[in-house]
Amino acid sequence: MTRLPLLLLALAGPAIAQDDSARPGPVLEAYVDGLIEARDIRIGAAERTGPSPVPWSDEISVPGSDYIRLHLRVEGPPFPPDATLRLLGALDQDVAIPLDRVGPDGMWSDLMPFGRARIALVAPTPIDPQSTLFIDQLMMQSTKITPYSVHGINQLTPINDAAVPADLRALGAPVAFLSFIEGGFARTCSGFLIGPDRLMTNEHCINSAATCASMTAVFGYEFDTEGRLGMGPQLRCRDFEAAQVNVTLDASVVTLTGAPGPEYGQVDLAMLGDAADGPMVVIQHPGPQPKQISFLDCDAGETRIAGRGPETDFTHTCDTAGGSSGAPIFDVSGRLVGLHHFGFQDGEAWDSNRGVHADRIQDWLSPDTTAYPAETPPE
């Protein structure tokens, strides 16, 4: 039997605290979801020839890509405070990026679905001729997912599928799709609101200022009951210095640049379930896909086993895939029982998926979700 310790382990910090040497390596599901290609789109004075207030416009289309993101960079004097780069795309995405916030190090745009965007530089006041905006990288989704089905066929189901009970469907609103860049790769994870503007995901997803700066959390990215795709607001990670990170529990809690909680709800960390008690559901964004739910053949196995720390984890049989990291695991009553983070592959089969016990996270975050005891940073 060949066991595959997959390469992403190297990015994950401390290894699992388990001493079972026969255990396969975990797959940390910060999913590599596509390509980042260099682009050489220069928007300097020579290119800004259109009529005011739109001196430049263009479009980008990558057919077959579920989404794209643009990396913007400014050279020379800053753009005026009222200058923006406007991106319009499918699913009514209409984004205006203030260019005075874009510096020489650059920033990644929001995510534009279906791989297409119309782009316009909007500048009501004159731009310094020496100021140049570059679109120097293009992130494009391009990878297909492999479902992690511990047994049986993949039973991931769109969250609004008619087969999904309404009370389970309702649990999914606070769950967001996370897109970020790490180590030159485009990656995805899942996350969920635990406060009006606080989002929990895995530490192996958002664990640095760079991942925080590039992260966009997309809410409402799901098919509706008639199979139409929708996409809600995108919010960014505000400041990694303010984030709470627990390597042992593989958990990060970041503050968003807005507060979608009142609209999308939040997971109550004060009302927890026990993984040992029975069937579970995982609401997640596998790979680049819109929100899905695993609720069939989805149950806990071993509990209180070692993950990154002693007795932090439980195994489960719920279907997941790359990109499901950071998804909430609920019991069928809607109480949080865990934070999904690992999968183990044994040959071509998945022999377990892993979640972190919710009560361990609650202990870390106690006495309430607004207080975050510091943990010793990982070395």
Place this chain on the structure above:
Amino acid sequence: MIRRSLLAWTALLAASTASVATAEMAVPQITFQWQPDAANAIELSNEIEALYLALYNSGNLTVRDAELGQPPFVESLMRQEQVMHGAHFPVALDAMMCDLNPDHCRRTLRPAGSGELRDLTAHVGGYVPSRGRWSLRGGETLNIPDYDFMTTTTLERIPAPKGWTPDAFVADQGLDCSAFKASCEDVVRRFNPQLLKAPASGNVAITVPQQQIGTTVALRPDTRSSYLNQLKEVMNPDQSGSIAQLSFDEGSTFSPTWNQTLESRSPADLAIEAIRQNVQTIGTIQNFGVGDEPFLHSQIGLFKLVNHPFARLEDLDETQSQPVHVAVIDSRLSDGHCDLPVIRLSDGTDLAPPAPETDAETTPTPVSDTTTPAPPPADTCATIDHLAMSDADHAAGVAGVIASRANGKGMVGMNPHARLWMMAFDRNRVADQQIDNLILQMQIAIPEDVRVANLSFGVQPRLSNPGRMANAMAVLGSRMLIVAAAGNEGEKFDAQHCPVLPACLNDLDNVLTVVGLDSDMDDPGLWTSQSAGSNSNPAFDIGAPAENILSTATGNRFTHQAGTSFAAPQVTAAASLVFSTGEYVYGDELAGAQLSPKIVKDRLIYTSDFFAGLSGAVRAGRLNVGRAINVREAQFELFDGRTITGQVLEAPDEFVCRTPIAGQQFQKWYNLRRLSWNETKQRHFLFRHVGSDLGGRYGVLERDASCLVRTLSAPVEVLVRQNNGPGEVVSFQFRDIRDYTSPLFDQ
């Protein structure tokens, strides 16, 4: 020159738009040919006076600016500008001109009596005619009537003086008989042969040329017009909705009594009654001409590139103005547009052009936490918004390129007479769902009347079998042409790799794929931008300009667009024009009086402009609308520079090419659709239909890239007619042909 109506002018005087707002909405006009019935110059002056007063008092006078010369008199100016004829200058005209130019003239305004008010030509705006007190200097600008009086020479029968002979006839100065291709004296001799031998002995009528003037006048129909039902019969349904409830109020220069009269009567009917004896029977309803479109200057370049008649400010003729139904399959539109016709939706409802005061503003949905984009400006039907870039704006833009109305507002589409259907297509579905939905639309949702469908999008299927979509489109092959955009990814496709649907289905007879071109008139290349560019494939059919395309956008706005999405609708519009004129001209010869979509597809291909620089990127060249829609005539360009269009009377049934390709040496004239000189190769290339009967159009359209013509001295004779005249035969040799385009069908 943009003309303005008196009603608009009165608005200027009153500094109030409220008094004329509805009148400005009056799009349709009734046109008449006005001709005087005067026996002498005095009567001519009086009849012109009556014409102007009828138009002025009914709010239908059209005016323009003119600069005073020397002497600075209003009568001199009007004669100099040829808007006044006859022996004298009536007092009422002086009064009317005074009221038209209040900055330069004052007069005593005495209300007209009830008897005078009953006669539309007996008062000036409800006041008694009176001389104006003018203060004029040379170089100043006055408002004058804006009518082109055309002088024509007609033959009249008049009593002959006793002893008159044709030889005694001396033409008055200025009498022009060139239309008869003879001197006026010769005309008299030709038309009075019996008097050459026997002088008139009394009570004899003779035929002599007489100079006549005439002009075209336009009246706006209004809701009170008794002629309305008559007018509706000849108007498009979408025009009848814009007949105005004309409004006259205290803001105008008319007397209060006359304003009240006009509120209760139909101004159009009053005018018609007043000039009835001088006008032809009610003619056609005429929209604003293309020259009246405010944004035309932004479109002229495009019209020149595709050789559209609008580039020469020519309106479409009757054959080209038939209401062909065109479907735009694109993102959903939720509102009409002030410059689009009524849009029919697939659920049977309509999107009508909104009234200005009820137009809803479209606000982009703020979905990012970065900033909230500003809403677009309020509706004026004259706003260009460079940020109109949403999917709905895309749909509105495609519709506008095709069918924006010629209504004196905004821009004009390439076929403003097209009937527009919008079929909502959800591009927010995953690719395979999009394909499934498109197949369903093709199978059940396309209205039967639709002859052309525009698909300015592309889908790359992941799992779907392209054959299913091909089958759904092929089923429509007998009745609908599908025009597809090539896509904007800058990909070079070929026969082995072409994944975009529906663009790559153009081997079907009724699918025509359009690549985008840049705006180089003489040497166009594929359209590219910094981050996008037209896809290409040697098998794609035709090209059209794809940059800086002005079109309509949501919220009654306009914007400039780029990409193959806006090249395709140019071809769609051209196809609809070919359907219009082809079925009009050849309707009596067509089974079911319908052109086959294949005929139209082939027509657009072989009439395009070919450029060496496009070789390998597209099968044909750049769309040439003018060549495509001249369906009746053979079109020749000769090496000596002559352009000859007409009916081919004589041509070799077969001509010879020197070519290494076996079987291609002998070409059948009746199968030839295009013979065009390739400057680079110093040879002709040709398009021909093969595989059907001689002269048939249903076979395969083949392109032969190399034909060194060896048939040199064979005579070609073309019957050229101008203005339905008797025609002239133009002869040349086969070797003289630089470019030949066949008519749509052989007669």
